[in-house]
Amino acid sequence: MRIGLISDTHGLLREEAVAALQGSERIVHAGDIVDPQILEALARIAPVTAVRGNNDQGAWALALPETAVLQAGAISILVIHDLKTLRAGAAAGHQVVVSGHSHQPKVERRAGVLHVNPGSAGPRRFRLPISLGRLDIDGAEVSAALIHLQVG
Template sequence: MPHTPHAGALPEQLTTTRPIGVIADTHGLLREEAIVLLKGCDPILHLGDVGDFSLLERLAAMARLYTVRGNIDTQSWCEQLPWRQDLIVNGWHLHLVHDKADFDPAAPCDAMLHGHSHKALNEWRDTPDGRPRLWFNPGGAGKRRFRLPITLGRLWAEETQLRRAILHLPLID
């Protein structure tokens, strides 16, 4: 099941040699193509609008899973999911939130990962103190919204750089 932080807890520190899988906005649909693209990732981060608890069980069977709650996650099982979560992966501070509107730009992190819009985003922006911060949205991997592509993301938290990619799932619907 997804890891849930304790109130006031320091960010969990992880090490990995694998890519980090990043998925959002599944809305109850975990596509087989997404499973294929997430194989070999550890951890997997789900950035909200999960829609179905069994989806989290499937992802947790693949790798360590960290999940934040999205605006459609209103069922009783969602109460265990935090609205925000911080992780440190190989020294990189990742801040997870569903809606970027809920992100405090003064928050200390190297990357702000979010979902909600279903629109992939992968860019470095300067923080108020002039340091670069990655803004990363893997896009929507579940039910297709409007005419947007179906996507998810991968991050590689290396010693000197945070590499990232948006991966497009084939459209068969």
């Protein structure tokens, strides 16, 4: 199973991001969506699990949870916008934590849990890359990859 990971679009869904997410069986958006039409566009590719970010406001955003859990076969994925708000011990029982907020793409293991921040696929911030990510799940095995988008 392939799960596309995107975050911090801030109202901009790039063609390059849409192309990179093709083939995903699910998509996770880790917040700061800003425009609900982005979720509609992503849902045309695959079912979407999304959480509310600090820049998501309005009635549509209030309907989004602050955290979400996605079960993908044997893999439990916890989604949160700002990793700093994750309660101590909250990652226990999950194999993956997906977060956004920092705009800094990163994959690392912490206490046996795979942590993935796909970075920002929206407007460029400072000199940070425009990126997204993916999870590849095979039974009880999961791996993550970051995808740096080449944008003009």
